[in-house]
Amino acid sequence: MLVFAGLSPHPPIIVPEVGGKELAKVAQTVAGMREWAKAAASANPETLVFISPHGSFLRGAMGYLGCKELTGSLASFGAPQVAFNAANDLALASAIAAEADKAGVEVIEVVRGSRDSCQAKGLDHGVMVPLYYLREAGVEASLVAFGISLLPFEELFKFGQAVGRAAAQSPRRVGMIASGDLSHCLIPGAPAGYTPEGKVFDQIIREALEKMDTERILNLPEELIERAGECGLRPIIMLLGALQEYDVTSHIYSYEGPFGVGYLVADFRIKERPKGAKTGTGAVPGKQVSPFVRLARASIEHYLRTHKLLPVPDPLPAGMEGKAGVFVSLKKHGQLRGCIGTIEPVQENIAAEIIHNAVSAAVQDPRFWPVELKEVPELKISVDVLTPPEPVASEKDLDPKRYGVIVRSKGRTGLLLPNLEGINTVTEQVAIARQKAGIRPDEPVELERFEVIRYE
Known part of the structure; x- marks a missing residue:
């Protein structure tokens, strides 16, 4: 049964033996990790399933370490004394693979070194860092170590569902850890350079996890993801897949980004599954129309029907609270049909900016005849927030x-x-x-x- 689910950052600097004097700069994360690990220990997991972006990497399949004993250390980060070994729960790994196969997701067993021990290239720091705090809290569990894949998000979500099914059917108490950092572009001089989208990405992830809004995460704009320079999104998606059939409340322990990388520590309190609920058989949340585009379309249709502006939604949709310049572009059969925007904000919030500019694009672009109501279903709409x-x-x-x-x-x-x-x-x-x-x-x-x- 699934008894614990958590999201952990994995910068080696948060391990005292590595961080040294720099540890003070990540004090919030260290404190958060210790509380997080205590919560994990209280769930008494017998096996921990890790998803690490620095583990086995396969383009079209999910991979897990297949040796009997898993070992690793932080020697490459100057702390060889931080070393762990654990039994590999190959029975659970095989069960996950079988469930994933039913969902059409291939899982491959990866053996590094000998079958008995993955000593050559064993546990990566994406496992070792959270495991440090789990061991400190007294968690002595066997492990299953998965990497990530370039499979589409929908397939990764299905894989997470497979983990959830296998855990529910297991006689052991199972915990699942999504290891990942958020944007690597938060400040000038950050590891992946600075982009303003980094803070936007981190804010969306935090808000979505607080509300358990899986669809918002699955429908993040591709451009935002690319510009954020993250390494935690895919593990998060798989974790959400595993939790889909559970009644879950999230708890954020800490968030900070002192070195330009976002560190979010969270767990997900699993309540008893409702009687009669099926295990992990729910559909993957589909690709949804962006709320930004939905608001633009509704604004155009409302104006063409009433000749009045659509009232600003109350409460404001997530992500539309601030101010920004906005462009709304309309295309019909691949050809531009209207495009109007503001370089800098002139309305009280992004929602109002979208409403005004969507209507202007439809009826005030001097290059085109005004859009007619019958055309609205044929319009492809994009909203650019500047x-x-x-x-x-x-x-x-x-x-x-x-x-x-x-x-x-x-x-x-x-x-x-x-x-x-x-x-x-x-x-x-x-x-x-x-x-x-x-x-x-x-x-x-x-x-x-x-x-x-x-x-x-």
């Missing part, structure tokens, strides 16, 4: 795939969004932005760049 523009010294600082561009000259302003089909060079991007503003090619301009989170 980061604050920043000035750049030259075109060398631009990238048409990553950055949008703003050109300014003598009170005239032109803007072009990033990652547009057919725009492959900075020269093309700037030339079109100039043309939109009525700025000649030989006139000097001030350049600014911005990034967007695109919802489709």
Whole structure:
């Protein structure tokens, strides 16, 4: 039976033998991990199933270490004295593989070194770091060590469901640990560089886990995920799959990002499954229309029916509380049908910005006839939420795939969004932005760049 589920960061620096004097900078995480481990110990797990992004990596399948004894250390991080070994619960691993096979997800046993002991390349730090705190709290359990895969999120969720089914059928008390850090791009100088999307990603993950909003996580924009530079999303998705059939409340112990990487410590309190409930057989939450796009479409339809603006939703949808520039783009049969936006916010929140700009794109874009009500079902709508523009010294600082561009000259302003089909060079991007503003090619301009989170 599944008795514990947790999310753990895995920076070796939070282990005292590695962190040393730097440990004070991650004090919240250390304290959170100790409380987290105590909660795990109170559940008395006999086997722990780990999902680590630094473990066995397979593109089209899930892999687990298949030797009888699992060993590992933090020697590569300067702490060889931090070393653990544990029995491998191969019976549970095989049961998980069998359940995953029924769901169409391939699972492969990976043997490193000899069959008896994975000493050569055994437990990675994604397992070793949370295991340090679990052992400190008195948890002496056998292990199952899975890595991650590039399978689609829906398949990873199905694999998580398979873990949940196998755990429910096991005579042993099973805990599941999703090991992963959030964005690696939170501050300038962060390991993966700085992007504003890093903080947005971490906020969404934290909010979604607090509310157990699985669909929000499964429907994160691909561009946001890529720009966040994370390593924990796939383990989180598998953990949520395992928990799907349970009544669960989440508990966040701590979150911080002192080195530019987000460390979130959480567990999920599993209540007794309702009588008659099936084990892990629920459908995978499907690809849903983004709330941003849904609001834009509703705004257009409401205006065309009533000639009045849609009232701002109360309460505000998640992620729309702040202020930002917003562009709403409409396409019909692959052709642009309208696009209006604001470089900087002019409304009280993002929701209001979407409502106003969606209506403007539909009926006020001077390049097109106003959209008619009968056309609305045929529209493909995208909503771009802009980061604050920043000035750049030259075109060398631009990238048409990553950055949008703003050109300014003598009170005239032109803007072009990033990652547009057919725009492959900075020269093309700037030339079109100039043309939109009525700025000649030989006139000097001030350049600014911005990034967007695109919802489709």
